[in-house]
Amino acid sequence: MTVIDKNTAPLLHVEGLKQYFRISSSYTTKAVDGISFDIWPGETYGLVGESGSGKSTTGRAIIRLYDPTGGMIIFDGHDISGKMSREDERYLRTNMQMIFQDPMACLNPRKKVKEIIAQGLEIHHLYSSQKELEDKVYAIIDKVGLSREHATRYPHQFSGGQRQRIGIARALVMNPKLVIADEAISALDVSIQAQVVNLMKDLQDELGTTYLFIAHDLSMVKYISDRIGVMHLGHIVETGTTDEIFENPIHPYTRSLLSAIPRPNPRIEKKRVAVEYDKEKEGVDYTAGHIHKLTDTHSVLATDEEFAVWSKDHSY
Amino acid sequence: MPTPKDLNDRVLSIRDLNISFDTASGTVHAIRGVRMDLFRGETIAIVGESGSGKSVTVKTIMGILANNGHIDSGSINYTFVNEKGEKETVDMTRLSQKEIRYRFCGKHIAMVFQDPMTSLDPTMTIGKQIMEGMILHLKLSKAEAKKRAIDLLAKVGIENPEKRFKQYPHELSGGMRQRVVIAIALACEPDILICDEPTTALDVTIQAKILELIKEIQAESNFAVIYITHDLGVVAKVADYVDVMYAGRIIEKGNIDEIFYDPRHPYTWGLLASMPDTDTNSKRLFAIPGTPPNLLEKVTGDAFAPRNPFALKIDYEAEPPMYDVGGQHRVASWLCDPRAPHVAMPEQLRERMEKMRKEGILE
Numbered sequence: 184m185t186v187i188d189k190n191t192a193p194l195l196h197v198e199g200l201k202q203y204f205r206i207s208s209s210y211t212t213k214a215v216d217g218i219s220f221d222i223w224p225g226e227t228y229g230l231v232g233e234s235g236s237g238k239s240t241t242g243r244a245i246i247r248l249y250d251p252t253g254g255m256i257i258f259d260g261h262d263i264s265g266k267m268s269r270e271d272e273r274y275l276r277t278n279m280q281m282i283f284q285d286p287m288a289c290l291n292p293r294k295k296v297k298e299i300i301a302q303g304l305e306i307h308h309l310y311s312s313q314k315e316l317e318d319k320v321y322a323i324i325d326k327v328g329l330s331r332e333h334a335t336r337y338p339h340q341f342s343g344g345q346r347q348r349i350g351i352a353r354a355l356v357m358n359p360k361l362v363i364a365d366e367a368i369s370a371l372d373v374s375i376q377a378q379v380v381n382l383m384k385d386l387q388d389e390l391g392t393t394y395l396f397i398a399h400d401l402s403m404v405k406y407i408s409d410r411i412g413v414m415h416l417g418h419i420v421e422t423g424t425t426d427e428i429f430e431n432p433i434h435p436y437t438r439s440l441l442s443a444i445p446r447p448n449p450r451i452e453k454k455r456v457a458v459e460y461d462k463e464k465e466g467v468d469y470t471a472g473h474i475h476k477l478t479d480t481h482s483v484l485a486t487d488e489e490f491a492v493w494s495k496d497h498s499y
Numbered sequence: 500m501p502t503p504k505d506l507n508d509r510v511l512s513i514r515d516l517n518i519s520f521d522t523a524s525g526t527v528h529a530i531r532g533v534r535m536d537l538f539r540g541e542t543i544a545i546v547g548e549s550g551s552g553k554s555v556t557v558k559t560i561m562g563i564l565a566n567n568g569h570i571d572s573g574s575i576n577y578t579f580v581n582e583k584g585e586k587e588t589v590d591m592t593r594l595s596q597k598e599i600r601y602r603f604c605g606k607h608i609a610m611v612f613q614d615p616m617t618s619l620d621p622t623m624t625i626g627k628q629i630m631e632g633m634i635l636h637l638k639l640s641k642a643e644a645k646k647r648a649i650d651l652l653a654k655v656g657i658e659n660p661e662k663r664f665k666q667y668p669h670e671l672s673g674g675m676r677q678r679v680v681i682a683i684a685l686a687c688e689p690d691i692l693i694c695d696e697p698t699t700a701l702d703v704t705i706q707a708k709i710l711e712l713i714k715e716i717q718a719e720s721n722f723a724v725i726y727i728t729h730d731l732g733v734v735a736k737v738a739d740y741v742d743v744m745y746a747g748r749i750i751e752k753g754n755i756d757e758i759f760y761d762p763r764h765p766y767t768w769g770l771l772a773s774m775p776d777t778d779t780n781s782k783r784l785f786a787i788p789g790t791p792p793n794l795l796e797k798v799t800g801d802a803f804a805p806r807n808p809f810a811l812k813i814d815y816e817a818e819p820p821m822y823d824v825g826g827q828h829r830v831a832s833w834l835c836d837p838r839a840p841h842v843a844m845p846e847q848l849r850e851r852m853e854k855m856r857k858e859g860i861l862e
Contacts, residue, residue: 233702234673342790343549372548373729377773377786384783399703402775406784443703445732447774449755450859452735457707 192260193221194361194393195245200254200264202237202244214240216417216470217254222361227387227394229408229425231401231440236414238397242363245395246279259360277307280354284366286346290338296349297334300324303357323356326389328382344375348382355386363395368403380407401444405429410480413437416462418469423481433483433493435460435467504538509578510690510723511537511560516573516592518555520565527794529555529568531747537691537723544726544734546770547744550791553727556744557693560591561610562599579607579690606636609684611713613696615676619668625652625679626664632686651682656712674705678712685716692717695727710736731774735759740827743767746792746802753828760856762844763830765807772848785847801833809834809842 202215215237222228230238244251247263256264258279261271280303283289290299300320303309310316324334327348338346347367354362364383368376384407386392398404404411405425412422413436421434432438439460446452462469472484477494485493518530530552537543545553558564560575575591591599604610612618620628629651630644639647645664652660655678668676677697684692694713698706714737717724726737734741734755741758743751743766751764762768772785789806792798801807804814813819813833822835834842843849 233704344790373731374548374769374773374787375790377775377784378788381784381786401703406775439704443707445703445706445730445736447731447735447759447771447776448855448859449735449738449759451855452732455707455736457704460704 191224193257194224194259195222195395196255196257197221197241197245198255198257200241200244200256201252202240202249203252213417215244215251218414218417218419219254219474220412220419220422222393222395224360224393225387225391226409227396227407229404229411230395230397230414231399231404231411232414233399233440235416237417238399238414239365241414242281242365242395242397246281246363247275273307277303277309277357278360280357280359280362282347282350282354282362282364282367285370286343286350287338289350290346292338295335295337296324296329297321299338299349300353300356303353307357309357319356323352326386327352327355342375343371344378347371347375347379351379351382351386355390355392358390359392361393361395363397365397366399367396369398369400376403383407401440413440416469418484420469421481421483423477427478427481431481433477433481433490434485435465435493436462508539509536510539511535511578512574512576513556513560514574514576516556516559516575517571518552518559518564518568519571520568522567522795525795528798529747529794530559531798533573533744533747533749535742535749537725539690539723540717540721541739542717542724542726542737543740543742544728544738545742545744546728546731546734548729548791550746550794551744552747553744554695557610557695557725557727560691561604561608561693562591562594562596563604564596577603577607579603605632605689606687607689608691608693609687609689610693610695611677611680611684611697614700615673615680616668616700618680619676621668624665624667625671629679629683629686632683636687648682648686651686652679654716655679655682655685656708657682673701674709677701677705677709681709681713681716685720688720689722691723691725693725693727696729697726698733699728699730706733707736713737731770743770746798747794748802748831750803750831751829753826757826757828760852760859761828763824763828763835764803764832765809765834766803768844768848769806772845772851776851785845801831811839 198219199217200215201217204212204214206212218241230241232238243249245256251264254264258275261274263271263275297320300323301316304316304319310319321331324331329345329348368379371379380403387394396404396407408425410424411428412419415436421437428437432441439458442458467489469484472486472489474482475485475490476482513533513535516530516533520527520529533556545556547553559570570592573592576588577591578586578588581587626648629648633639633644633647649660649664652663657663657675657678698709701709710733713724728734738755740754741752742749745766751767758767762771769787773787775784787806792802800816801814801819804810811833819831819833821829821831824830824835833839
């Protein structure tokens, strides 16, 4: 596990990020409603939650596929919220990359693999000669475990796992500081998921890339993340190191998520009863709560009364 | 559970099924000699990666095989009680797809698909969709059908069934929609319920509830269930028996304990080991190297051999037969041959098995 030096500045600082979508004059969806978190260089931050919790929207707002409604995003000292200056935008586009969920939909079917991978370098003129461009492309192809003869093929000629490798290569060829992986493995088969996750970990060890790993599969998130943020209905309800979240979950939503992880052990699985959590029934209002810090790294969103009840049977 | 079974309870028996598809780039042998038995009241899970042929197998049972697919050989014998109340057995491979669909689909064999939004008709109220099958197959009057439909909605755990009856699919949440799909499937009291990845499109918190619902209703009505899934967590929760498929063949089958606590085929080892475990803190996930074979090419030997770190020389030459390794456990791997060298499962997996066994007994 990466040791995080909290004295250094975070690579990504998100504060009060809001992303609303106006549906009609009378109705606005608050997909992300004022979330704050930091990601330190070299770590993997996992963002989990059910569909509709706003985890993907968060990723897309950070990389500025959307225009955030409010809040501040500081990426490696550059303010990338609101209207960006030319330099800030260039910095963002070259140093933050994204890996998408569906590897077929995110690769241009009419371009060869090497063209797909080289595209980012070409757009940003990050090479001095054609030879350097080619070297960079082939180096990354080797690194993600594809072979060089794959470079002249088209995306449809690959299997799902290989396509995801192309997606990873395309992101990493830019030598980014931060990679946002949005459900990067959920469209893959189980045996291939493990390959891709191992690859992402190996590349992180080698290149020191930072990941924002967005997923709904908690067991995979546990495996890859140093820290985890749990999102529900546009709020981060709990955040902490992976151990803190798994060993000592405070928020009832986190607990219900953890209890819902299926376990490949029939005798246990047949008896497992998932903890239910219904925000309405419990009368939890996320907007009324504020952040309670349990440790330096572990915090939970709650009102004072809720916090007193939830943390009663926990040792801190 | 593994009591000797009464053959009278057998609803489905598949023997030596071979199916291939004609494609622009050649013939794909998608199913290669599948054998399967299904008894009343039990649950079978077919596990495999995409392209392993698990969906094709059940689509054949439902008579919804794609137009370029054809059954080369084999039989699917389905035993049911006909309109006259007599027991009848038909070989579904000899019927036309149309006949299967008119006589059996929905009435005797029903299916729950992966994505409830695409399997429901967005222009019809859910009540109408539930009634459709009952009016067609059971010849019920509209009033009777409506009464039963509302009962069914209540049964699948939908609150306020009278109100929901008049609503359209888009007004319901994903979990609710899947409950409606289950209600439709159960409307004509089928003998066999096929669930094709029923929870993949749903959130983890809802998955377990849907599986529990199917289980409860199964216990009441005593029909047989076939699950198709690649999620071993789902299998662990619901299945009595497991068939592991790879490249169109069943490579390991047995009851749930045999597969999860004593797997023998290296592919099953890989599948189990590549599931992330929330208890262990191992640094690397076990991954099966390579990708599934392309079935356009003829498979010589064991289809899994190129990805198998334990492959023997013979694996590249001849296809392994099904070995009986005791109980109901059958394995298609040369490693189970008495002449084969002894190969133990990977250390990481062995440790986990140990732990699983202990936990399973303790709780």
